[in-house]
Amino acid sequence: MSLLGGIRPPIAVLSALLLSLAAVTALVLGPAGDTRLPEAVRTSQQHFAEDGAIALRASIDESVTDLERSAGLFSAGAPVSGDAVLDKLGNTYQKWMGTAVIEIRSGKLVAARGETVPLTSLDRSELGAEGGLAPRMVRLENGEVRLLSFALLSWPGRPQLLLVASNSLKFPGISLGQFRAIAVVDRAGTILSSDGIPEPEQVLTDLQRKEVTASNKQLRAFAKKAAGQAGRKPLTTKEPGSGGYLGISGSLLGGTWLSDRSVAGYATLSSPQPGEATTATALGLTVVAMVKVAEDPTHTTSPVFGLVAAGALLLIGGIAVAVLLGTVQRPLIRLFLESRRLTRGDLARPVNVPGYGEAHRIGTALERLRRRLLGEPGGDDGPVPAPRGARRIGTRGLLAVSALLLLAWSAPLLLILNRADATVVVPQQLVNDQRERTDTLTDRVRRALNEGEADLQSVASLIGDRTTPADMTKVLDRTLNQHLRYQSLYVVDAAGRVVTRVGGAPHAARTKPATADPIELLGRGGTKPLIVGTAEIPGRDGSALVGEFRIDFLNSMLKRPGLGVVRVVDDHGKVVAGNTGYLAFQSLPSDRLKDLVLAAGQRVGKSAHPAGVLYRENGVQIAGAAPFVGGGPAKELGWTVVSWQPANRLAIPEYDVQHRTVLAGLLGAAAAATCLGWMHIVVARPLRALAEQAEALADGDRKTVLFPRNHDEVGAVTRSLELIRQQLQAQRGPQPAGRRGVPDTASQQQVRN
Structure with missing residues (x-):
C-alpha cells in the first residue's frame, strides 16, 4: 500500500499534531513568569x-x-x-x-x-x-x-x-x-x-x-x-x-x-x-x-489556563480520534479483510457487514456477491434499499462529527477566550512615549520647514545683486541639487511673472508681497497639498525667490518605527501629510483624534504642550498629538502632528497571551482541516464511489470493469470486487470440474498481475 495513502496515515498524523499542540499549549499559552x-x-x-x-x-x-x-x-x-x-x-x-x-x-x-x-x-x-x-x-x-x-x-x-x-x-x-x-x-x-x-x-x-x-x-x-x-x-x-x-x-x-x-x-x-x-x-x-x-510587583501570568486548554485538547482530540478509529478505520479494514477472504475462495462464512454508511453498503453488496458465487437463492434479489436511521451516516458525516469536536476546542480560542481589550493594563510609560515621540517628530517637521525657509532667505540675499537670469539659474540649480526638500525653485518679479526657474514647473502664482507669509499651504480642494516658501530678494523691487516643497519630503520624515499611523493636519484639521496612504485634505478618521488635536492646540503659546491619551475604539488605542510651537515661520501654519496605534500590536503580556491563544486555535483548526480534508480526499470520496460500483455489481452489472485508483484499503477492496466480477463472468460459461463457486485460479492470477 502507498506510504501516504489509506486511512492510517492521516489519523496517525492527526494524533501526532494534537499531541504536539497540547504540549505547545501547556508550555506557551500561559507561562508563569515575571511580567512586571x-x-x-x-x-x-x-x-x-x-x-x-x-x-x-x-x-x-x-x-x-x-x-x-x-x-x-x-x-x-x-x-x-x-x-x-x-x-x-x-x-x-x-x-x-x-x-x-x-x-x-x-x-x-x-x-x-x-x-x-x-x-x-x-x-x-x-x-x-x-x-x-x-x-x-x-x-x-x-x-x-x-x-x-x-x-x-x-x-x-x-x-x-x-x-x-x-x-x-x-x-x-x-x-x-x-x-x-x-x-x-x-x-x-x-x-x-x-x-x-x-x-x-x-x-x-x-x-x-x-x-x-x-x-x-x-x-x-x-x-x-x-x-x-x-x-x-x-x-x-x-x-x-x-x-x-x-x-x-x-x-x-x-x-x-x-x-x-x-x-x-x-x-x-x-x-x-x-x-x-x-x-x-x-x-x-x-x-x-x-x-x-x-514596576507592578503583582503582575504575573499563570500557567493554569494553558494546562486546562491542553487537557481539554487531549480529551476532545482523543474522542475525535476514537470516532475516526471506530467508525471509519476499523469498518474499512474489516471490508478489506472480508473482500480478501472472498477472493481466496472462503465463501462458507457470511460477510461481517459494518453498520454505517458506505461501508455498510459495500458489506451488503459483498454478502450478496458471496451468495451469488455459491449459487444460493436470494443472490439475484433486486436493488437493496438505502440504509435508514443511524446506518445512513456516511464517512463524510463521521468526518464532520470529528471536525465539530475539534472546532469545539479551536473556535473559543479563536473568538472568545483571553480577549485582552476588556482587561488589559497598558503601562502609562507607553502613553507618555507616544506623546513625547510625537512632540519630537513635530519639532523635527517644524525645524525642517524653517530650515527650508532659511535656505531660501540665504540664497535670496546672495543673488540680490545678480542681474542676469543665467547667473541666478546657476545658484538655484546648485541649491536644488544640495537640498532634496524642494521640487522646484524659481524667481518671480513684483508682478508674479517667473524670471528663471529650476526643477519642476511652478504651481503657485505669487500676487502678494514677498514679505507676507514666508511659508504657506496652497492647493486646498485639490488632490495634492502644495507647500510654498518665499523669500524677498534685496534690491530687486519686490522680486522674490519661491521654493515649492516636495510633499514626499514631509512624508519621509514621518516614518518612525513603533509610532503607528502619523498624520500632519493643518489649522482646519485636514490631513496634509502622513506616513501611510492618505487622501489630501481629508478629515481624521475618528472624533477622538479630532478632540485630541483640539486639546493639544487650544493652548498655543507659552503653555502649549503635547497631549497623549488611551481610549477604546475598535479596541484599545494609544494616541498622541503635538502642535507647532517654538520659533520660525513654520509656527504660523498652525499645524499639528497626530499619531495613533492599536495597543494589541505592542508586546504587552495580556495581548501576548491573546495572540498565543489565537495562534493555538488557528493551529488546531489547521490540523483538523488538513488531516480531515486529507481523509476526505483519499478515503471518503473513493469509498462513496466504490459503494455505488459494488451495488451495481451486486445488482447484475458484469460489464463494468473495476480498477483501483490508489494502493490503499479502498484500492484493495476494489481489486477484490474486480476478481469477484471475473469469477461471476466465468460462471456463465462452462464450469470447471469441482465444487461450483470455486474461483478460477488463472483468472485471479491475471487480475493480480
Whole structure:
C-alpha cells in the first residue's frame, strides 16, 4: 500500500499534531513568569533612542551642509569681509554657538561671533590633506564638547579664509518628558553631552541627591554597554527581514531604585539610505535614552489556563480520534479483510457487514456477491434499499462529527477566550512615549520647514545683486541639487511673472508681497497639498525667490518605527501629510483624534504642550498629538502632528497571551482541516464511489470493469470486487470440474498481475 495513502496515515498524523499542540499549549499559552515590565516598554525606549539619533544626525548634517553651501555662495560672488560673512550667516541661521573666520596661511583671526571658538586645537597644516575639512570634536577646559565644522572662503587675488562654526552636541527639539535622560556617547563609551539629569548639588534633599547620583551612575553604565554594542554589525543585531532602523539599536535593562526600574534604549547615528555615509555617521556617536519605569510587583501570568486548554485538547482530540478509529478505520479494514477472504475462495462464512454508511453498503453488496458465487437463492434479489436511521451516516458525516469536536476546542480560542481589550493594563510609560515621540517628530517637521525657509532667505540675499537670469539659474540649480526638500525653485518679479526657474514647473502664482507669509499651504480642494516658501530678494523691487516643497519630503520624515499611523493636519484639521496612504485634505478618521488635536492646540503659546491619551475604539488605542510651537515661520501654519496605534500590536503580556491563544486555535483548526480534508480526499470520496460500483455489481452489472485508483484499503477492496466480477463472468460459461463457486485460479492470477 502507498506510504501516504489509506486511512492510517492521516489519523496517525492527526494524533501526532494534537499531541504536539497540547504540549505547545501547556508550555506557551500561559507561562508563569515575571511580567512586571512589559517588553513593549523596552522596545519603546529603543525607538526613542532611534528618534534622538535621527534628529542628531539630521542636525549635524544640515549644519555642515548649510555652512559649506553658504561658503560656496559667498565665494561665487564678489569678495566681502569676514564680518559681513558672519553677520549674514547669523541673520539667516541661528544654529551655531560660535562662528569665526581665520586666515589659513597666517592663522590670524579675521572675525568672530558668539562664544569663543576653540581655534587653538586646530592644526592648519592638516587642512590641505584629504579629509582635512571634516568636522571634529573638541573638548573644552570645562569638560564640555564642541563640534567644529569648516568651510573655505576663497576669492581670486585674496588670501584664502577658513570659516569655522562651533556647536554643542545637544539634541534639537527632543521632548524628554519626566524621569528621562538622554546622552551622546563616543566609541569609548564616554558621555559627551547629556540632558535630563540635574547635577547633585542642584537638588535639595539627601534622598534626591542619592537618586541623582544613582541615575548618573546608571547612565554611565548604560553608555559603556551601548558603546560595546555599537561596534557590532547591524545585520547581527536584528532578526532577518525585520527592517526598521538602519543602524545599531537595542534596549538595556538596569537596576532598581525605590521600585523603579531603569530601562535604556541606544542607537548609533545612521544614514537615511542603506549603504551611504554622511558627515555625522563618520563621528562614531551613539545615543542613549534612559527612563525610570514603575514596576507592578503583582503582575504575573499563570500557567493554569494553558494546562486546562491542553487537557481539554487531549480529551476532545482523543474522542475525535476514537470516532475516526471506530467508525471509519476499523469498518474499512474489516471490508478489506472480508473482500480478501472472498477472493481466496472462503465463501462458507457470511460477510461481517459494518453498520454505517458506505461501508455498510459495500458489506451488503459483498454478502450478496458471496451468495451469488455459491449459487444460493436470494443472490439475484433486486436493488437493496438505502440504509435508514443511524446506518445512513456516511464517512463524510463521521468526518464532520470529528471536525465539530475539534472546532469545539479551536473556535473559543479563536473568538472568545483571553480577549485582552476588556482587561488589559497598558503601562502609562507607553502613553507618555507616544506623546513625547510625537512632540519630537513635530519639532523635527517644524525645524525642517524653517530650515527650508532659511535656505531660501540665504540664497535670496546672495543673488540680490545678480542681474542676469543665467547667473541666478546657476545658484538655484546648485541649491536644488544640495537640498532634496524642494521640487522646484524659481524667481518671480513684483508682478508674479517667473524670471528663471529650476526643477519642476511652478504651481503657485505669487500676487502678494514677498514679505507676507514666508511659508504657506496652497492647493486646498485639490488632490495634492502644495507647500510654498518665499523669500524677498534685496534690491530687486519686490522680486522674490519661491521654493515649492516636495510633499514626499514631509512624508519621509514621518516614518518612525513603533509610532503607528502619523498624520500632519493643518489649522482646519485636514490631513496634509502622513506616513501611510492618505487622501489630501481629508478629515481624521475618528472624533477622538479630532478632540485630541483640539486639546493639544487650544493652548498655543507659552503653555502649549503635547497631549497623549488611551481610549477604546475598535479596541484599545494609544494616541498622541503635538502642535507647532517654538520659533520660525513654520509656527504660523498652525499645524499639528497626530499619531495613533492599536495597543494589541505592542508586546504587552495580556495581548501576548491573546495572540498565543489565537495562534493555538488557528493551529488546531489547521490540523483538523488538513488531516480531515486529507481523509476526505483519499478515503471518503473513493469509498462513496466504490459503494455505488459494488451495488451495481451486486445488482447484475458484469460489464463494468473495476480498477483501483490508489494502493490503499479502498484500492484493495476494489481489486477484490474486480476478481469477484471475473469469477461471476466465468460462471456463465462452462464450469470447471469441482465444487461450483470455486474461483478460477488463472483468472485471479491475471487480475493480480
